[in-house]
Amino acid sequence: MTALPPETDITNAASEAAAKTFFTNLRAYLSGVLGAAGDKIYQDQIAEATADAGVTVDGTLLKDGGIVLAAGKTVAPGDGGTGLEAALTTADYGKSLQVNAAGTALELAGPLQGFRNKIINGRFDVWQRGTNFTATNIYTADRWDIGTSAAPTAITVSRQSFSAGQTDVPGEPTYFLRLDKADNAAWPRHKIEDVRTLAGQTATLSFYAKAGAVTTHDVTVNQIFGSGGSATVAATVTLSSANVGTGWAKYTATIELPSISGKTIGTNSYVEINIIPAGGAVIYDLAQVQFEYGLVASPFEQRPPGVELGLCKWYFERRTATVAYRTFACGHVNSGTQARGIIDFATKRTSPTLAFDTASNFRVYAGVSAPAMTAIGSEDVGRESCTILATVASGLTAGNGAHIQANNSTTAYIDIDAEI
Incomplete structure (x- = not known):
């Protein structure tokens, strides 16, 4: 019959080999004295002592820690390169553990910090162009x-x-x-x-x-x-x-x-x-x-909604009147039929293209006169602002200030487009 193993110091890493020998001999001793019951006592006692560790002893998983990683990686003992650290690679840098969809285990996922989602407006909250x-x-x-x-x-x-x-x-x-x-x-x-x-x-x-x-x-x-x-x-x-x-x-x-x-x-x-x-x-x-x-x-x-809208406006922005005479830009009258105004907008990824609602839905308000436009366009377009060119049939006085406004329209719009 196998003898009871002698007392062994297993409290430090240097004693790892001795610890393995001790537990192997202890298991053999209990099995020899009590048979299958002794082996179960051995497993139960070790499992109780390591209930939170999730370790394997002599190739037998005594307590499953319940952590499962992607691609079959599992939390195992850190002895000789079979532990969690050994299961990971440099490709796992920055990843995190999360509860799986079934709520039964942990799995290795991408970083959970903000902006991990590369899709903008994946929740479909922003519809600037209509619905x-x-x-x-x-x-x-x-x-x-x-x-x-x-x-x-x-x-x-x-x-x-x-x-x-x-x-x-x-x-x-x-x-x-x-x-x-x-x-x-x-x-x-x-x-x-x-x-x-x-x-x-x-x-x-x-x-x-x-x-x-x-x-x-x-x-x-x-x-x-x-x-x-x-x-x-x-x-x-x-x-x-x-x-x-x-x-x-x-x-x-x-x-x-x-x-x-x-x-x-x-x-x-x-x-x-x-x-x-x-x-x-x-x-x-x-x-x-x-x-x-x-x-x-x-x-x-x-x-946050404001963040998502801001991300969308890097590519596209629609300015809509919403009130009958909303001012879109301010500037000056440079002739009897034309005015210019500066419009600022959210910074775009590149110089945008501007598109306008029907010209007659806009007007030039220049103090005593407010003629409807016959044409509207843009020039000097940059990533953050541009000049709007407003043309009317007549009625403006050069040198006056000018507001480029909606002409009694709540739906007049200007599109500022820098989409890919």
């Missing part, structure tokens, strides 16, 4: 346009509201995007500025979706190198499920973005995200879209 659209290849919700592979017969994109207190999509979102198409392929598309974004990295796209009838969908991600740049490169995408039901469900896609080493980056490069419902007639609803670094979808990042 209902019937054309393709135009922007709808801010930062979202509709791509097509063929001209559809009929298409509508609209802002829809969640019921207060619903629980199908967490976080109490207010709105979602609805695509209603009669035929052909049309889909929501998002462009993330700069093809360097997550290049050579693994990323995760997550979103909630449902359809008017059971259908399918797909996700594609492309690296667009811009004008004068290298040819488009498609990323490798693994979608959690191609099937879409009539109730809200969360979908994830793992994206392997290729390295851009050796590529030429041109003007206006971007990463293109396409969420593509099946061809043919379908109603497709989309909510809480997130694109982030790492193998795991973290909870949706809810940025």
Whole structure:
């Protein structure tokens, strides 16, 4: 029979080998004296003593700490390179542990600090251009346009509201995007500025979706190198499920973005995200879209409304009258038929293009006269301001001050567009 092992100092790292020998001999002794019952006593006592450690002794996991990492990495004892530290690599730098969707374990996720979501307006809160659209290849919700592979017969994109207190999509979102198409392929598309974004990295796209009838969908991600740049490169995408039901469900896609080493980056490069419902007639609803670094979808990042609007205005800004005679710009009259005014706006990523509502919806207010415009345009356009040129038929006096205003219109608008 195996003898009872002698007392051994196992309190320091230098005694690790001795500790292993001691526990091996102790287990053998108890098994020899009490058989299977002795072995169980050994395991129970060690498990109790290490209840919070989640360690393995002699190859037997005595207490599972319940931490599971991505790609099969687990918290194991730190003996000889099988511990948590050994399971991690330099690619895990900056990641964090989060509770998984089932609430049963911890998993390795991307960093949880702010701005981890590369999608702007993924919650569909900002709709500067309106809330209902019937054309393709135009922007709808801010930062979202509709791509097509063929001209559809009929298409509508609209802002829809969640019921207060619903629980199908967490976080109490207010709105979602609805695509209603009669035929052909049309889909929501998002462009993330700069093809360097997550290049050579693994990323995760997550979103909630449902359809008017059971259908399918797909996700594609492309690296667009811009004008004068290298040819488009498609990323490798693994979608959690191609099937879409009539109730809200969360979908994830793992994206392997290729390295851009050796590529030429041109003007206006971007990463293109396409969420593509099946061809043919379908109603497709989309909510809480997130694109982030790492193998795991973290909870949706809810940025403050003012921050999200500011991010949108880096690309596009619509100034709308809202009151009948809103002043858009101030300046001076330089002739009997023309005035100039300076308009300031949020800084844009590049010098924008300005577009205007019908000229007659604007006027030049110059003290005693306020003639309607016959033409409106812009010059000296910079990233933060420009000059508006206002032309009228007659009635202005050179040298007077001038306000460029809405002409009894609450819907007159000026678009300041620096989209990719």
